[in-house]
Amino acid sequence: MDNSAGQKKFATIKDYILSQVETAAWPEHSRIPSENELATQFGVSRMTARRALQELTEQGVLYRTQGVGSFVASPKSQSSLLEIRNIADEIQRRGHFHKAELVQLTSLPCPGVVATALGLSRNAPVFFSLIVHYENQQPLQLEARYVNPEQVPDYLAQDFVLQTPHEYLSAVAPLTDAEHIVEAVLPDELTRQHLKIPASEPCLRLTRRTFSRGGAVSFAYLTSAGSRYRLGGHLTIHPKT
Amino acid sequence: MDNSAGQKKFATIKDYILSQVETAAWPEHSRIPSENELATQFGVSRMTARRALQELTEQGVLYRTQGVGSFVASPKSQSSLLEIRNIADEIQRRGHFHKAELVQLTSLPCPGVVATALGLSRNAPVFFSLIVHYENQQPLQLEARYVNPEQVPDYLAQDFVLQTPHEYLSAVAPLTDAEHIVEAVLPDELTRQHLKIPASEPCLRLTRRTFSRGGAVSFAYLTSAGSRYRLGGHLTIHPKT
């Protein structure tokens, strides 16, 4: 484990493969080096190289066939789904007026769930922002975001009324990956107040964790009133199961 | 590899753990045997037992903490946004029991919204199916589906208890494209009855239009109880509290 970057060995190989795929040095459906070749090239055991390939397969970057090899998969149209969820862009795309109201911006001890998500120790300081997004003066979404101080040390110095956290983080720590959960829930007290909705109004809650090259960057709850917001997307299906 | 069932060893362990979880012999958030204990118990190496635990973790059945142990996760159903995966596959992938109950299967005059979506004339005959999907005897999703008779003329002749509409349509009219809308709504009377939920329970409604080579094939409302279902990628954050 004497990597210069202190990175895990299989992660190094993942990064290498991802860079080859992103730059199209390895085009779609082309065969990539075998487990043994990668193992030799990186000076690791086959099982370690194998692990990198397996994780990329689960992420949909590669597909593998026993006896044949590993290949570059078609890029999933996940980007459309991911981008569409940037609430500010979405509002402006509809030609409406977007306003962000900063309710809170502080550093606080990391709750357990967030610690797990960001890879921090519990109660370690974590940056927190609470923002209400308006569409034409009507509150639309409540954004509660926790940010990893190791990745974005100057988060508290930003002005999130002029620039949304999403915009700022995109510039500072380019998004490489995102995980998300969409749920239908009833609003808690805080949400009710800021969105100005009754307790019986169902809400769409998007829980989202984003990654950059350096690791987990932020963890956010994005809660919207069900009557005012919905999530849409378009998917193209790729063969080669 | 001389299992009596011809099954892979790690799959045997997965089955064992799943049975314990399903019968609630191992309740939520309880600790399960360690890797070493399972390895000894099943007479396999630790790495093999470990693999079973890892796959169950990826499926959301377990969560693990270094230095502490492996625990039973909350059983909320979860489906992937990034892949067009139907509810039946999703349930089976979690190792649970799926049952479909056919409530209605008929031809009716096409409502306006559906006519637009499928490119039919208003009040032209359209095929309609109403199905309740169960996960382990609990109603999970109500599927109301309109099917284009020009694309799939023998839809009404199918047995949708043995084969889901999604499976049948995939075979007859291979999916090339899909559009989604995700919303949080309160259930209508029909949904309440079939999902056996109170009127105040928020629901996640997925409206989906699918296309094949020939054009628009089907238009469906997939409504699930918010407390039992969520939509997401691989985000698995579990509170240890």
Place this chain on the structure above:
DNA sequence: CCGATCAACTTGTATATACAACCAAATTCA
């Protein structure tokens, strides 16, 4: 020419081992 066989290579499964990282509880020590 064609089919069968074989050899080489790839991914899949499984084992045994070692050490690192981490946590919780018991123990020790001031």
Place this chain on the structure above:
DNA sequence: TGAATTTGGTTGTATATACAAGTTGATCGG
């Protein structure tokens, strides 16, 4: 008593090895 340390257990990473299972292409024999 209370803080620091130790200890034992657990998951995480990595290696080396072996064989199974599957595909491909070359070789051989009719």
